[in-house]
Amino acid sequence: MSDDGDGGRKNLRMPEDDEVFATVTNMLGANRVKVRCADGKERTARIPGKMQKRIWIREDDVVLVEPWDWQDEKADITWRYEKSEADQLRREGHIQ
Numbered sequence: 001m002s003d004d005g006d007g008g009r010k011n012l013r014m015p016e017d018d019e020v021f022a023t024v025t026n027m028l029g030a031n032r033v034k035v036r037c038a039d040g041k042e043r044t045a046r047i048p049g050k051m052q053k054r055i056w057i058r059e060d061d062v063v064l065v066e067p068w069d070w071q072d073e074k075a076d077i078t079w080r081y082e083k084s085e086a087d088q089l090r091r092e093g094h095i096q
Contacts, residue, residue: 044074
């Protein structure tokens with residue numbers, strides 16, 4: 001795709017229904033990470049099997065998480081943003 005002329009802006013995946021932006025704060029091991037969500041809560045998030053060994057998640061990465069309905073302090077990671085995409089989200093005011 002070619003640049004559309006507005007400084008390299010990409011259409012990024014935005015949160016759907018129950019998803020929220022989050023920042024990875026700590027790697028816990030066993031495919032679990034600690035995240036700080038945009039709604040102000042700290043949660044333990046699970047890296048699903050389809051992402052393991054395909055998408056590497058590190059501390060300070062911006063991710064989308066879907067909190068569990070039955071246990072609000074836990075969540076599943078649904079998407080990870082590249083550094084350039086996270087910078088774009090910050091510029092546009094979606095995340096801090």
